Amino acid sequence: MTDLLSLYRTMVRIRAFENAAETASQGGVQAWGLSASTKPALVRGPLHLSTGQEAIPAGVCAHLRPADLLTSTHRGHGHTLAKGADSTRMMCELFGRATGYNKGKGGSMHIADFSVGMLGANGVVAAGLPIAVGAAHALRLRGEAAIAVAFFGDGAINRGPFFESLNWAVVYGLPVLFVCEDNLISATTASGPMTAGAGASVRAEALDIPATQVDGNDVEAVDAAAAALVAQVRAGQGPRLLHALTYRHKGHVSVDPAAYRDPEDVRLALLRDPIPRARARLDNQGRAAEADAVEREAEAEIQAALHAAEQAPAPTAADAYEDVIDTGAGVWA
Numbered sequence: 001m002t003d004l005l006s007l008y009r010t011m012v013r014i015r016a017f018e019n020a021a022e023t024a025s026q027g028g029v030q031a032w033g034l035s036a037s038t039k040p041a042l043v044r045g046p047l048h049l050s051t052g053q054e055a056i057p058a059g060v061c062a063h064l065r066p067a068d069l070l071t072s073t074h075r076g077h078g079h080t081l082a083k084g085a086d087s088t089r090m091m092c093e094l095f096g097r098a099t100g101y102n103k104g105k106g107g108s109m110h111i112a113d114f115s116v117g118m119l120g121a122n123g124v125v126a127a128g129l130p131i132a133v134g135a136a137h138a139l140r141l142r143g144e145a146a147i148a149v150a151f152f153g154d155g156a157i158n159r160g161p162f163f164e165s166l167n168w169a170v171v172y173g174l175p176v177l178f179v180c181e182d183n184l185i186s187a188t189t190a191s192g193p194m195t196a197g198a199g200a201s202v203r204a205e206a207l208d209i210p211a212t213q214v215d216g217n218d219v220e221a222v223d224a225a226a227a228a229l230v231a232q233v234r235a236g237q238g239p240r241l242l243h244a245l246t247y248r249h250k251g252h253v254s255v256d257p258a259a260y261r262d263p264e265d266v267r268l269a270l271l272r273d274p275i276p277r278a279r280a281r282l283d284n285q286g287r288a289a290e291a292d293a294v295e296r297e298a299e300a301e302i303q304a305a306l307h308a309a310e311q312a313p314a315p316t317a318a319d320a321y322e323d324v325i326d327t328g329a330g331v332w333a
């Protein structure tokens, strides 16, 4: 079992990163005391926040090694940070700076860091699953011991790539852990009324993939479930699925007030926020001072990332022609 303080650290780093990015996307960066010349809305492009879902990447990634591979979603900051990516390079990318992961040309949904096994966020719903399965197949062919993990939302299970990926992984007995972050909503639409059956875990079991359902807002429960499933995948027992039940605190994107939600649902969900729940346990264990320090460190790290992003240069116009492939002139009939 992972030390609770370590899980807590991952969660508060994700929360701090996303809170800062959210404010920056809404034009409130001055709240952090950045320079007077700072213009509003420094984050370029849509920003999908995973606020409230942090326990899932924290609990799962605690069991991954740098050589393990991971694919993410449009809501990928938590997965990316938990897998070991650098918060400053991430923030620079959100700010569209040349020092960002994609040199400022990709934005939130294209962040990848192969050096820590993070194969990429993905704006196409369910598109990360077949990439993870392909990566797992490549690991097998190369004789490498690592595993692949695919994070996806409950909306993704209604797309074809979900079934294709699970099927391929079973047929070839591949080392993949599928992780469904079931936040009950698909963008702005409740998932329940448009989903047949009982969801991700039941669909996996129909394809002979053992699945575990867990309270995705209880980081220790996620940690324990992931420990067991990752061990099975590592041992060559084939794919596994973790179905983590959670709730997204914020709207679909950072400028969406999510007025379509029942305020009572939101109120109840906030009571189950994974971060205060973990903090209460740490306090009970007499670790309040350590938890305070973790919170201060996370804030300082993200402050530094914000300042670095503000000061970093933007790409030049000529950079638009770098990192692209010239496939030659098109042939027009």
Ligand SMILES: Cc1ncc(C[n+]2csc(CCOP(=O)(O)OP(=O)(O)O)c2C)c(N)n1
Binding pocket: 074, 075, 123, 124, 125, 152, 153, 154, 155, 156, 183, 185, 186, 187, 188, 191, 248, 252
């Ligand atoms: C193939 C595809 N269809 C539609 C969309 C538009 N879209 C973006 S997010 C989203 C819902 C995804 O739901 P879920 O996977 O549950 O994630 P959530 O946003 O709820 O966290 C949709 C339909 C898309 N990005 N890709």
